[in-house]
Amino acid sequence: MVILYQLERTWGIPNLSHFCCKTETYLRMADIKYAVKATLPLFAPKGKVPYIEDGDLKLADSRFIVRHLKTQYKDLDEDLTPAESALSLAMQRLLEEHLFWATMYSRWQYTDANWQVNKKAIFSVLPPVIRDVAAIYYRRRIQRQILGHGTGRHNAEEVFELGMQDIDALSACLGGKKYFLGDKPTSLDASAFGFLINTFGCPIESPLKEHGLTKDNLRNYIERIKLQYYSDLGAA
Ligand SMILES: N[C@@H](CCC(=O)N[C@@H](CS)C(=O)NCC(=O)O)C(=O)O
Numbered sequence: 201m202v203i204l205y206q207l208e209r210t211w212g213i214p215n216l217s218h219f220c221c222k223t224e225t226y227l228r229m230a231d232i233k234y235a236v237k238a239t240l241p242l243f244a245p246k247g248k249v250p251y252i253e254d255g256d257l258k259l260a261d262s263r264f265i266v267r268h269l270k271t272q273y274k275d276l277d278e279d280l281t282p283a284e285s286a287l288s289l290a291m292q293r294l295l296e297e298h299l300f301w302a303t304m305y306s307r308w309q310y311t312d313a314n315w316q317v318n319k320k321a322i323f324s325v326l327p328p329v330i331r332d333v334a335a336i337y338y339r340r341r342i343q344r345q346i347l348g349h350g351t352g353r354h355n356a357e358e359v360f361e362l363g364m365q366d367i368d369a370l371s372a373c374l375g376g377k378k379y380f381l382g383d384k385p386t387s388l389d390a391s392a393f394g395f396l397i398n399t400f401g402c403p404i405e406s407p408l409k410e411h412g413l414t415k416d417n418l419r420n421y422i423e424r425i426k427l428q429y430y431s432d433l434g435a436a
Contacts, residue, residue, distance in 0.1 A: 202227065202234040202269075203253040205244065210321045211402050214430055215394075218300055219262040220250040222394030226266050228429040229385040230274040238325070242334075262296075266387055276386045284381050288388040291373060291380065294366055295395040301351040302363030303399050306406040308342045310356060314404050315339070360407045363399075367408070370396070371415040378424070385425075393425045 204227065206220035215221040227234045244251050244260060251260035254272070259265055270277065277285060307318040323335045346352035351359055370392065374380055380388045400412030401422055412418060426433060 201254075202232060202273075204234050204236050204250060205239045205252065206236060206250045207240070207322065208238040208325055212433065213397050213402055214433065216318075216321055216398065216402065217249055218303070218395045218398040219248075219296070220394075221398060222296075222391045223250045223252075223262045223265050225393050225425070225429060226269060226276070226387060226390035229390055230269060230276055232269060232273045240322075240325075240334075262391075266390070270387075276384075276390075279384070280381060280386060287373075288381065288386060291370070291388055292391045294369065295391050299363055299366040299370075299395055299399065301346060301349050302359050302366070302408055303395075303404070304342060305346055305351055305356075305359050306408060307404050308339055309346060309352065310406055314406070317403050360411075363408045364411045367399070367412050367415060367418070371418050374417050374421060376417065389425070393422065397422050397426070 204220075204224060206215055206224065207217045210216055213221065214224055224234075224236070239249065241247055241249050245258055246260040248260065250262060250265065251258065252265050252268070253259075254268065257268070259268055277288065280288065307314055309315075319335045319339075322338075323331045326334055343352065351362075354362070374392075377383075379385050380392055396412065396418055400409040400419075
């Protein structure tokens with residue numbers, strides 16, 4: 201059975217890590233049996249979550265994990281045309297390599313109130329003294345990543361303007377469809393759900409969240425997927 205290593209569940213959403221949420225959603229959409237073990241990135245093979253164990257195999261990075269799940273279990277993208285597959289890849293890159301950084305900025309850098317909410321959610325599993333040291337270490341580490349990516353070079357207004365462009369594109373791409381590429385969920389939906397719920401379905405306040413909440417189709421999409429695939433969420 202697949203063991204998914206990810207952050208502890210909190211905030212009433214599947215996972216506060218976008219990438220963990222994406223991976224767990226793929227497992228659920230593909231109806232693959234799995235178990236979850238909570239961990240922190242510190243203990244992960246590439247220093248990031250999620251990672252999985254499947255028999256003797258240990259695999260990190262949601263992209264390689266989804267590839268493994270597709271080849272060994274179920275490929276949610278098997279019916280896509282080459283053009284749909286290309287669109288899927290491009291939109292996943294938008295979510296995971298661009299929108300992601302605007303949300304990271306809002307959690308780790310934007311306001312102290314957001315930082316306190318983020319810090320409590322991630323580090324309160326640790327004993328008190330270690331908790332504070334780990335929070336300081338990781339805040340510096342993530343802020344360096346945000347700067348390295350380039351997002352951290354902009355002011356808040358610019359960061360959110362760029363993120364809002366992503367939200368607009370996602371909303372236009374989904375339109376009135378049930379899922380991004382039609383009536384059936386694909387890997388793009390696992391990614392989109394993971395990143396959108398972590399943008400405006402969580403207690404991190406920002407203009408980006410406010411903007412996302414104005415998009416009825418995206419809001420309904422998140423609610424639909426939550427209802428269909430995470431009926432156990434309330435009990436988490
Ligand atoms: N490309 C990776 C990204 C994973 C990632 O960035 N995970 C974050 C949590 S959302 C993490 O573990 N960060 C810890 C760090 O960078 O130190 C994937 O697709 O899994």
